[in-house]
Amino acid sequence: MSSNLRTICTLCWADKKADYFDFNWKSQRWNLVVVFGAVIGGFIGAHLLSNGSSVAINPDTISNLRNLGFQSAGESYLPDELFSFDALSDIKSLVILLIGGVLIGFGARYAAGCTSGHAISGLSNLQLPSLIAVIGFFIGGLFMVHLLFPLIF
């Protein structure tokens, strides 16, 4: 799912700046089709197949999150504090979303795959590199949630 990021960069003329983007993007057109499908699927899932959008997470998780300042825990699909339209005018949430995005893009391409490429497809093919990447995902994720969240939020 992350190879499309490279393709889109190439379409934005990143191939003029780095060899990494200098490839025949037409051979990778499939990943743009997948992106298109994911957008349509998200629209259908949210607007045609859902009744309300709250996510029934563990009550212990809800109380953890309320302590961190996420009052919307258990009541919405994404935390309003970060993702609501109003939060877009808040510098702190904007910076968090942007940095989160940069880490996702950089990390996924450095590791040559994300959750779908390594945790699902790569492990399905029983590849050692994917196991290493998935262990990395959890080292990073656990570090963020347990050590950095109390500092950030």
Add this chain to the structure above:
Amino acid sequence: MYKSEAASWFRIYEMFQFQSFHMYGIIGSALILGIIGVQLIKRNKLKSFFGEPIQIIPKEKGIWQYLYGGIIFGLGWALAGACPGPIYTLIGAGYVSLLVVLAGALLGTFIYGLLQNKLPH
């Protein structure tokens, strides 16, 4: 992805708190089906829709790119609560803020492209 709630920030947080089986169930069941599917393809030498043999190209051998890249990706996955797929799913669902995450992800990819030759792989 939307209906399974794998695109929910809350489910990712819950997963990293080990407080629910939910995300492990999604990834685990996809993985079990994936292993069966790959084995069926390999053992029966199945062909694609276009009649070509299906080849699965293994990732290059190595440790550091997968470990370092994985850790950086994990930090972002937990912070923004979305991996690359759900970014698009959520944009489709109407969450405009995800465009900021997408812009960040493209920027991150671009930075990786610039630094690729200087990083350990």
